[in-house]
Amino acid sequence: MALMTPEQFEESLKDLRPKIFMNGKRVENVLENRNTRTVVEANKASYAWALDPKYKDIMSCYSPLIDDVVNRYTHVSASTDDLVKKAEAGTFTAEMLGTCIYRCVGYDSFHALASTTWEMDRDLGTEYHPKFIEYLKMVQTKDLSVAGALTEPRGRRDQKTLSWPNPFLSLKMVDKNEDGIVVRGAKINISGAYASHELMVLPQAAHFEGEEDYAIAFATPIDAEGITYVCQYSPYSAERDMADSLEELGNPVFGQRETAMIIFDNVFVPWERVFHCGEYPYSIKIVSRYAKTHRMTCGGTCKVGFMNQIIGASKLIQEYKGLENAAHIKDQLMEMVVLRETGRACGMAAATKGIEEPEGSGVYLPDEIMGNVSKLNICNAFWRVMALAGDIGGGLLVTMPSIKELKNPEVKDYVEEFYSFGSDEPTENIMKVHKLLQNWTAGQHGVGTWHGAGPVMAQKIMLQRVIDYEHEKNLVKNTLNLK
Numbered sequence: 001m002a003l004m005t006p007e008q009f010e011e012s013l014k015d016l017r018p019k020i021f022m023n024g025k026r027v028e029n030v031l032e033n034r035n036t037r038t039v040v041e042a043n044k045a046s047y048a049w050a051l052d053p054k055y056k057d058i059m060s061c062y063s064p065l066i067d068d069v070v071n072r073y074t075h076v077s078a079s080t081d082d083l084v085k086k087a088e089a090g091t092f093t094a095e096m097l098g099t100c101i102y103r104c105v106g107y108d109s110f111h112a113l114a115s116t117t118w119e120m121d122r123d124l125g126t127e128y129h130p131k132f133i134e135y136l137k138m139v140q141t142k143d144l145s146v147a148g149a150l151t152e153p154r155g156r157r158d159q160k161t162l163s164w165p166n167p168f169l170s171l172k173m174v175d176k177n178e179d180g181i182v183v184r185g186a187k188i189n190i191s192g193a194y195a196s197h198e199l200m201v202l203p204q205a206a207h208f209e210g211e212e213d214y215a216i217a218f219a220t221p222i223d224a225e226g227i228t229y230v231c232q233y234s235p236y237s238a239e240r241d242m243a244d245s246l247e248e249l250g251n252p253v254f255g256q257r258e259t260a261m262i263i264f265d266n267v268f269v270p271w272e273r274v275f276h277c278g279e280y281p282y283s284i285k286i287v288s289r290y291a292k293t294h295r296m297t298c299g300g301t302c303k304v305g306f307m308n309q310i311i312g313a314s315k316l317i318q319e320y321k322g323l324e325n326a327a328h329i330k331d332q333l334m335e336m337v338v339l340r341e342t343g344r345a346c347g348m349a350a351a352t353k354g355i356e357e358p359e360g361s362g363v364y365l366p367d368e369i370m371g372n373v374s375k376l377n378i379c380n381a382f383w384r385v386m387a388l389a390g391d392i393g394g395g396l397l398v399t400m401p402s403i404k405e406l407k408n409p410e411v412k413d414y415v416e417e418f419y420s421f422g423s424d425e426p427t428e429n430i431m432k433v434h435k436l437l438q439n440w441t442a443g444q445h446g447v448g449t450w451h452g453a454g455p456v457m458a459q460k461i462m463l464q465r466v467i468d469y470e471h472e473k474n475l476v477k478n479t480l481n482l483k
């Protein structure tokens with residue numbers, strides 16, 4: 001069987017030597033640094049679930065490519081059933097982790113590339129698709145974790161790529177020879193790549209003639225020569241660094257959604273790992289196919305899982321406070337459930353209305369409209385859910401002292417007495433649930449959810465491209481029998 005155990009996954013990371021910086025210092029070991037360790041734990045969990053009889057149905061599947069069982073996060077959907085399972089896996093992993101499943105961007109990139117390499121070969125006579133399939137077979141056979149990188153620093157948003165004074169604000173091919181290509185530039189906001197094995201790189205800013213050097217997609221080991229990671233660092237990172245015990249934190253094991261800027265300083269990529277090179281009209285296809293797939297994931301599946309964490313914590317706090325019969329709190333909880341289910345419905349609709357794209361490719365992608373609507377809907381719904389949770393949680397969500405005070409002999413008894421709501425629940429539990437909800441409502445998840453998979457305007461642009469209102473106009477004309 002191709003599946004690795006979680007222990008084998010952790011062991012396999014020891015063979016990699018990514019160059020990583022966080023908070024101005026070199027991270028010598030991703031397994032030991034407290035913040036990078038959260039990514040290791042999240043990815044590791046995906047290996048455990050794929051082997052767990054309780055979850056293997058959702059987290060693993062049969063791959064005809066290698067005639068074996070593989071982790072679902074390495075499988076390209078070949079039916080709407082696969083897309084539905086993909087959606088269910090997104091919700092499952094998100095609600096179990098309370099943070100990113102870092103393998104989803106790679107998983108969604110596989111869909112975009114499987115589809116578009118097939119189309120390029122058909123239209124242009126290139127030979128990308130067999131190369132991509134060979135690569136995917138290698139990923140499945142070795143059960144590798146693959147992160148995905150599309151977003152770039154970019155220059156002024158009102159200028160075209162070639163007008164930026166610095167040509168490397170988008171990842172650019174700077175050399176091409178018989179062995180492969182050399183790239184220079186950076187990708188930003190990239191989730192969890194340093195604790196994966198491989199990085200799948202997609203183009204972002206190649207749209208027009210003359211921009212061929214930006215029209216590149218390839219796979220690289222995460223520690224290829226010339227790659228450097230500059231990690232995010234926030235008050236939540238500092239808090240994790242400073243904690244006496246991880247138990248003090250809102251998400252002790254899996255932490256925040258961790259990202260990094262990835263610098264490519266003349267990185268060599270051999271031809272067998274290059275899946276798109278110069279065919280700029282197909283860059284936009286890769287991006288839009290990736291976008292709708294990832295928007296189904298981010299909007300209609302993973303945030304549904306996150307909402308379950310928020311709803312669970314809000315419900316517990318309602319009970320600690322004896323507010324079970326407060327009509328407005330019941331109403332707020334119900335509103336959260338409705339928003340969650342609306343999110344789930346959009347994700348499921350995107351999956352069940354998915355189609356083979358292009359026809360004959362064998363690759364199934366989510367419905368264009370519903371994929372984008374999934375994310376557009378959740379951008380606002382997630383803020384609303386956090387606002388409702390903030391109301392139920394009360395000021396304590398942002399004013400609570402450290403859980404360390406429960407060990408401080410000078411104030412321990414007072415903290416236990418005055419933060420218990422007079423309930424039978426241990427104060428430690430009450431404080432931990434508040435800390436979890438602080439993570440969500442007063443942390444990084446609002447902006448993270450808004451921008452991850454693109455902000456609202458990005459989805460509206462995609463929708464405007466596919467909706468022409470002809471059907472709606474004709475309905476009115478027919479109703480009125482307009483000539």
Ligand SMILES: Cc1cc2nc3c(=O)[nH]c(=O)nc-3n(C[C@H](O)[C@H](O)[C@H](O)COP(=O)(O)OP(=O)(O)OC[C@H]3O[C@@H](n4cnc5c(N)ncnc54)[C@H](O)[C@@H]3O)c2cc1C
Pocket residue numbers: 105148149150151152157158188189190191192257259447448449451452453454455456457458
């Ligand atoms: C937690 C998190 C995890 C992420 N993980 C990944 C990952 O793993 N891989 C990956 O590739 N990306 C990842 N991203 C990146 C994410 O997809 C981008 O942040 C998102 O697409 C927005 O791009 P940006 O951050 O450059 O913001 P911007 O594009 O700068 O957006 C800021 C504002 O500018 C507006 N704007 C931008 N361009 C234009 C324009 N041309 N005209 C008019 N208005 C414009 C936007 O609509 C928005 O209102 C992640 C982001 C987050 C927050």
